[in-house]
Amino acid sequence: MITREQVDSYRENGFVVVEDVIDAALLARLRDTVRDVMEGARGLTTHSDVFDLEPGHLPEQPRVRRIKKPHLVRSVFREVLDAPVLKDVLRHLLGPDVRLHGSKLNLKSAGFGSPVEWHQDWAFYPHTNDDILAIGVMLDDVVMENGPMLVLPGTHRGPTYDHHADGRFCGAMDLSATGLDVSKAVACTGRAGSASFHHVRLVHGSAQNTSTRERQLLLYECAAADAWPLVNFTNLEDFDSRMLFGKPTIEPRVVPVPVRMPLPPALNQGSIYENQTAVANRFFKVSAAT
Numbered sequence: 001m002i003t004r005e006q007v008d009s010y011r012e013n014g015f016v017v018v019e020d021v022i023d024a025a026l027l028a029r030l031r032d033t034v035r036d037v038m039e040g041a042r043g044l045t046t047h048s049d050v051f052d053l054e055p056g057h058l059p060e061q062p063r064v065r066r067i068k069k070p071h072l073v074r075s076v077f078r079e080v081l082d083a084p085v086l087k088d089v090l091r092h093l094l095g096p097d098v099r100l101h102g103s104k105l106n107l108k109s110a111g112f113g114s115p116v117e118w119h120q121d122w123a124f125y126p127h128t129n130d131d132i133l134a135i136g137v138m139l140d141d142v143v144m145e146n147g148p149m150l151v152l153p154g155t156h157r158g159p160t161y162d163h164h165a166d167g168r169f170c171g172a173m174d175l176s177a178t179g180l181d182v183s184k185a186v187a188c189t190g191r192a193g194s195a196s197f198h199h200v201r202l203v204h205g206s207a208q209n210t211s212t213r214e215r216q217l218l219l220y221e222c223a224a225a226d227a228w229p230l231v232n233f234t235n236l237e238d239f240d241s242r243m244l245f246g247k248p249t250i251e252p253r254v255v256p257v258p259v260r261m262p263l264p265p266a267l268n269q270g271s272i273y274e275n276q277t278a279v280a281n282r283f284f285k286v287s288a289a290t
């Protein structure tokens with residue numbers, strides 16, 4: 001299902017896009033469910049446990065940036081993780097024992113969907129080893145115009161960059177301070193039903209969606225079972241309940257990977273979008289909401 005070349009490319013570049021990880025019927029159910037869940041944002045005056053709101057949100061005209069932890073909101077979002085292609089890819093990239101770390105659905109709506117500044121997921125959730133990746137299931141066709149995720153190939157083998165501003169974690173890098181060449185960025189595009197798989201240390205970000213096309217990206221963070229978090233460990237029952245397949249372990253595999261703690265915590269909590277509001281030097285432009 002995933003080819004040897006694709007696995008090698010993931011190891012070399014830190015990402016791979018695989019087509020048709022979910023079938024048309026599941027894709028249609030996911031889209032319907034998103035529409036239904038979004039009704040819950042009507043009337044909200046501030047972010048909630050489920051919804052992260054766009055700056056231009058109004059209670060009577062909801063604008064949502066993110067549905068938080070969708071796998072806990074509706075069971076169809078949990079079903080995606082049983083898709084055979086997706087499981088096959090996870091087995092090849094992370095091994096026989098895999099745990100779900102978290103999930104989120106970035107809406108990036110047509111016309112105003114917010115950008116995500118350059119960052120490494122690793123800066124948010126360092127673990128004892130880095131056999132961790134994020135799956136981005138495309139619920140819409142993702143093209144250059146509607147704010148695809150942009151990745152800098154090979155950066156998963158480099159340093160962990162500074163994600164702090166004014167002495168606090170802010171969840172974003174100042175690319176100009178890193179020497180990284182943005183012209184080398186690759187866009188993770190693909191037709192709806194495809195998915196990107198990106199390494200936890202890969203530098204990535206995405207622009208505002210100023211196009212007329214939606215770009216919904218359903219993200220699942222997955223870890224090898226022996227990767228234990230260095231921050232925000234809750235309890236063993238919750239930890240083990242998130243096993244997707246294989247066996248849990250109480251013996252973390254510890255490898256010498258570069259770590260920076262996301263501490264002191266970000267000034268603005270709730271989501272990466274909120275964390276990143278503390279960044280002075282934004283890379284991606286934000287135009288007034290249409």
Ligand SMILES: O=C(O)CCC(=O)C(=O)O
Binds near residue numbers: 108116149272
């Ligand atoms: O939605 C995107 O384009 C970027 C997603 C991402 O990097 C994140 O939410 O951490």
